[in-house]
Amino acid sequence: MVGNTKGEIVRFVLAIVSFMLAAVMIGYGIAQQTILATPDEVSVSAEMDGTAPLTVISGEAFNTFSGNQTIRIEGPRRIVAAYGRSTDVLAWVGDASYNMVSIDPETGDLTTETIAGTEQEVPDPYNSDLWLENYEAENELALTVKIPTDVSFILASDGTEPAPNAVSLSWPLDNSTPWAGTLIMGGAGVLLIGLIFLMWAVHNMRRAGGPRRKPQKMPKVPKKARYKQSKRGSQASDASSLRTSARIAIPAVLVSAIILSGCTASTAPNSAADQTVPSPSPAATDEAPAVTAPAVAVRQIEKIVAQISAVSQEADDERDADLIETRFSDAALEYRLANYKMREADDDIALPVAIPDGPVQLTLPQQTDTWPRTVFTIILDETDSTVAPIALFLEQKAPRDNYKVSYAINLEPSVVFPDVAAASVGTSRLPADSGLLRSSPTEVALDYAEILEQDLDSDSYLDFQVEGDSLRESVGLAVKKKEKAALSSTATLTYGHELGAADPIAMATVDAGAIVAVHLYETKVAAPKEEGSAVTFSGQTKALSGISITEEGIKSTYGDQLLFYVPAAGNDEKIVLLGYTQGLVEASELK
Structure with a gap:
């Protein structure tokens, strides 16, 4: 009987530990996608208040972080945006005044500088043969590109009006939670194991609580009849209460696990959806010999x-x-x-x-x-x-x-x-x-x-x-x-x-x-x-x-x-x- 009692205690302890571990795993898995979730992008912006007809954004600014680059441009009128090799962009700008947008390596913020020139009006840059691609829109333009450091953007209105006055750059961040699904499903599995331990312990307890015979005693002087609840009845009552609690607890815990595991979607670790977290691009240590590029692509x-x-x-x-x-x-x-x-x-x-x-x-x-x-x-x-x-x-x-x-x-x-x-x-x-x-x-x-x-x-x-x-x-x-x-x-x-x-x-x-x-x-x-x-x-x-x-x-x-x-x-x-x-x-x- 002592061995059975110890076994039941161990099973109850294992069930409790399993329930606690399941709660931690499921809770942390859900928290990864809710209160602990990280931003899905990093963004920097700048505004220009000058009258320069052109704005140039360096390729280095676009490559501050790795991954696709999204540029958003706003202005009160027509917007022309194009990109080409940096040397070609600056050659097209020539002697015109322009805003130079670059990145501050210390703060990571966009900085603007107005470069004064002798020309305050330039031809409309749209459809120039120097550009790899160009776009136009009214008041607002958003583009997602992937350009190297030796390619720059040029912004304008029509060459006579000031260039668009607001620009922002953003890069996607990898805020995926590949372990969230594993934690939730694993927690549900641990919860199931805990339920098995609990049911096993309850089952053995019920078997160990059967009728017991007491040895007969010598007759005594009759006393006034008195009814007393037997130990068997007390044990039966306790077992009945435990059975009732178990019947209630088991469905409730199972339903909670199913609900918690079904309220989130996640990718498995190392899945195809994983992306590299954008980080500042390292500077090159070994410079290759300079080679003159071809005139066009x-x-x-x-x-x-x-x-x-x-x-x-x-x-x-x-x-x-x-x-x-x-x-x-x-x-x-x-x-x-x-x-x-x-x-x-x-x-x-x-x-x-x-x-x-x-x-x-x-x-x-x-x-x-x-x-x-x-x-x-x-x-x-x-x-x-x-x-x-x-x-x-x-x-x-x-x-x-x-x-x-x-x-x-x-x-x-x-x-x-x-x-x-x-x-x-x-x-x-x-x-x-x-x-x-x-x-x-x-x-x-x-x-x-x-x-x-x-x-x-x-x-x-x-x-x-x-x-x-x-x-x-x-x-x-x-x-x-x-x-x-x-x-x-x-x-x-x-x-x-x-x-x-x-x-x-x-x-x-x-x-x-x-x-x-x-x-x-x-x-x-x-x-x-x-x-x-x-x-x-x-x-x-x-x-x-x-x-x-x-x-x-x-x-x-x-x-x-x-x-x-x-x-x-x-x-x-x-x-x-x-x-x-x-x-x-x-x-x-x-x-």
């Missing part, structure tokens, strides 16, 4: 090409010279302006080859952090498989200028393109008189023009690859001879050439060669042989010159935009024509 070029495509299509359809000048220059602009003029006089003349909006097949930016900048790109036309890919040379003269197409060249069919550097690395632009190539860009243009006029008799004939050169077939010596033969006996036809107005562009390739674009003028002079005779014209020459017959003669100038691969100096490979665009750009009567 592929994402920028894709956006620029799409805008150029939209402008060219609208301008080509409407023959809008003012619009086309916003995105074209030099040889590419000259070609389109001449086409617009001819189409005004003759609707049968075809439009220029359209610039597709993508996809961008190749991007080769110049490796530079100064201006002007040059980018070479090749674009496919997925809507029309019969159209050859188009190669564009884009140039940006100054930070606030947009990139303009200086050369737009149709590639030769089945052209094999040389290997070039990755877009993330970029390449160098070589000067027009570079001695690093088999022939300098200027020499390439003049030597090829000589081949078009003399063919085998040209001193440079062996320097150029013949196979795949369709321009020779179109305007070479054989064609020129046919044109002369078809001319009447009363007229003469004279051919010539000279360098075009556009500067040559040479972009280095991996093998130390270069992709070279040159501008060449081919001239054709048709004049009567005898005094009093006349020469008649039709088609493009008539449309551009406005003359159908003349006794003086007409000089027609064709603009050739030529793209070559030129090997490195000392290399025996031939110079290859990669593509060309040719069109009549001028026609006038001889004086």
